[in-house]
Amino acid sequence: MLELKDVDTAYGPVPMLRAVTMSVQPGELVCLLGPNGAGKTTTFMTVCGVVRAQRGRVEVMGRDLASLGTENLAALGVGLVPEGRRLFPSLTVQENLRLGYDAVSGRGPDFEPQLDKMCHLFPRIRERLRQVAGTLSGGEQAMVALARALIGEPRLVIMDEPSLGLSPKLIDEYFEITKEVHRRGTTILLIEQNAEMGLGIADRGYVLVKGRVAQEGPARELLSSKAARSLYL
Known part of the structure; x- marks a missing residue:
């Protein structure tokens, strides 16, 4: 690969x-x-x-x-998780995840099921979806960065x-x-x-x-x- x-x-x-x-x-x-x-x-x-x-x-x-x-x-x-997370700090967690999804699949009806999968894998994310990413702790940002890479189901x-x-x-x-x-x-x-x-x-x-x-x-x-x-x- x-x-x-x-x-x-x-x-x-x-x-x-x-x-x-x-x-x-x-x-x-x-x-x-x-x-x-x-x-x-x-x-x-x-x-x-x-x-x-x-x-x-x-x-x-x-x-x-x-x-x-x-x-x-x-x-x-291919999903990428760069050093330092590299989230968009002024966007919400959900908006950051949406960008990760759109990079792979475009705007389509399957985002919500994929978002739900990420919330199950990263339980902390569900309660932070509407929070601006720049206000998250370092650990929470790390989880969101990984979820953003995974939401498009990369190989x-x-x-x-x-x-x-x-x-x-x-x-x-x-x-x-x-x-x-x-x-x-x-x-x-x-x-x-x-x-x-x-x-x-x-x-x-x-x-x-x-x-x-x-x-x-x-x-x-x-x-x-x-x-x-x-x-x-």
């Missing part, structure tokens, strides 16, 4: 990713780990098409991202540092919901710094260090590997 093949990227003259090769297969939950400055968010921006690969190839759903365009990802079945969800800024209790709740989303059949790329939580729910993992994939393998092996832990802790 997602594949990077020998990808290099840079911000101006500064190289960021170097020969990164990784994949996410249908039905997997893959965790991309790394310390601050490793290139995790650059990877997110690259697979979204915001940062273009200088070398190599990015494929989404079997199609070349360079010719696909970022604006077509949602319609292709692949890419999440960038979702636990950032959340309390331990909210992190536990967020990852339980992520596990449930995966259990229901959604493929997930989880870009995360919290190794214990990320690898704890993942099938496979990659460790990114200074823009390169330093280690990869089954999540349980990475979680117990002293060599891997020394790279991201």
Whole structure:
């Protein structure tokens, strides 16, 4: 569903990713780990098409991202959860969710059933639907950002540092919901710094260090590997 093949990227003259090769297969939950400055968010921006690969190839759903365009990802079945939530703060929760739905399905009669599904998955959302998103707590905004990505029933969800800024209790709740989303059949790329939580729910993992994939393998092996832990802790 997602594949990077020998990808290099840079911000101006500064190289960021170097020969990164990784994949996410249908039905997997893959965790991309790394310390601050490793290139995790650059990877997110690259697979979204915001940062273009200088070398190599990015494929989404079997199609070349360079010719696909970022604006077509949602319609292709890709949901995005960017770092920092990126909600529209002056719009209500329901309006933010509607925008996520419209990006995939257009204005149609199926929004209300999808909204109801999100309210069941995220019980806090139902009582906040008419509240302006900018007045929500950080944890509530995180839930709305994930719901916005899921409301169009994507086949692949890419999440960038979702636990950032959340309390331990909210992190536990967020990852339980992520596990449930995966259990229901959604493929997930989880870009995360919290190794214990990320690898704890993942099938496979990659460790990114200074823009390169330093280690990869089954999540349980990475979680117990002293060599891997020394790279991201």
